[in-house]
Amino acid sequence: MTRREIIKLFGVSGLLLALPRPLSLFAQYNNKMNKKEFEVIIIGGSYAGLSTAMSLGRSLRNTLIIDSGKPCNRQTPHSHNFLTQDGSTPIEISEIAKSQISKYESVKFYNGIAVSGKRIKKGFEITTTFGDIFSAKKLVFATGIKDIMPDIHGFSQCWGISVVHCPYCHGYEIRNKKTAIIANGERAFHLASLVNNLTKEITIITSGTKDFEENQLEKLKQYNIKIVEKQISEIEHQNGQLEKIVFKNGSTENFECAYASIPFEQNSNIPKELGCELTENGHIKVNFMQKTTVEDVFACGDNSSMMRSVAIAVSSGNISGAVINNELTQENF
Structure with missing residues (x-):
């Protein structure tokens, strides 16, 4: 055996x-x-x-x-x-x-x-x-x-399961899924460039005003990577498996997984x-x-x-x- x-x-x-x-x-x-x-x-x-x-x-x-x-x-x-x-x-x-x-x-x-x-x-x-x-x-x-976990209900329960930090460690397993990138600026752009090879449904959630150079914005647009500047209030999940992101303005969007850059x-x-x-x-x-x-x-x-x-x-x-x-x-x- x-x-x-x-x-x-x-x-x-x-x-x-x-x-x-x-x-x-x-x-x-x-x-x-x-x-x-x-x-x-x-x-x-x-x-x-x-x-x-x-x-x-x-x-x-x-x-x-x-x-x-x-x-x-x-x-x-x-x-x-x-x-x-x-x-x-x-x-x-x-x-x-x-x-x-x-x-x-x-x-x-x-x-x-x-x-x-x-x-x-x-x-x-x-x-x-x-x-x-x-x-x-x-x-x-x-x-x-x-x-250091952000003040987002459900985030810590999903961390390492369906909300992950590294495409090399986890990307293959969550390939071809609707994916959120919870980050901003250079870190978000870097993750998007790597994840783009693993899925074509990517949304960057900046949790505030986006912070990208003009050439980065052009590149993200070229690859149909959306940017959402809304603040997240909650991640709905089942046993750590992300199902929906709830924003502070009351709107929601379904996702299957997410990458996050946290301190x-x-x-x-x-x-x-x-x-x-x-x-x-x-x-x-x-x-x-x-x-x-x-x-x-x-x-x-x-x-x-x-x-x-x-x-x-x-x-x-x-x-x-x-x-x-x-x-x-x-x-x-």
Whole structure:
């Protein structure tokens, strides 16, 4: 029986029972560990954090993952555009990753939230909500971002299901549907150019006065992309599936799906407390090796990249793990 057949019959729990190695020491979380000092602490145990942990575990680095178990895409029904896992559920990918990392005994998992951090003589010290204190030479923030939902009734219930952020992650599944783009200006124009290849029924809802250059307006008109400047009051849906957009003036229009560009904030304040610089867009500033502006502090995944996808999160985590291992090697060899 294949992995997907198991999940279809028994769910993710059935998959875990069928995996060749139990998750007893890893996925069940070992919060009573006596060990408090590590070479690396990874804050955030979703795709980027787990990818970093795999690189470090394979190099026998004593690593601690601190994670609350609440990834930002937990409402999304399926993940796409990631080789070998296209169409898998987010939790399915995560649990398989944890099961594979569990065999690397140098990697430990702690269920909780890191609330503060400071530099100490030998590296850094991290304190959790439970008052536990851990230290490490290197820190990795794989904490993701927190989407700030607009004051639109029904929006949050549809987010990640039928109101989405990325045509690469979701566009194929909602192709050829009547589509709204809830954005304005350059972001709306960029989304429209990408989505135009996926559907010919596109309406940009600017929620206020449109903000486009003259050449952009001409291009949108050329492709029959409508612009609506009305404010949205509600999204009517069934179990997260968009059916109708209700405007504040009382008018409505039926749609099957929507793309939206919404603001975000960092999930963790610790990077900023440690002095990590942010970009003008609010991401943690990193270089091509995932190094932040603070020595020995790394960031990977959605918190440090505009390219928000599982595949890129995994890639950035793999890079950060390899670079950290190399630095530890050079320091100790």
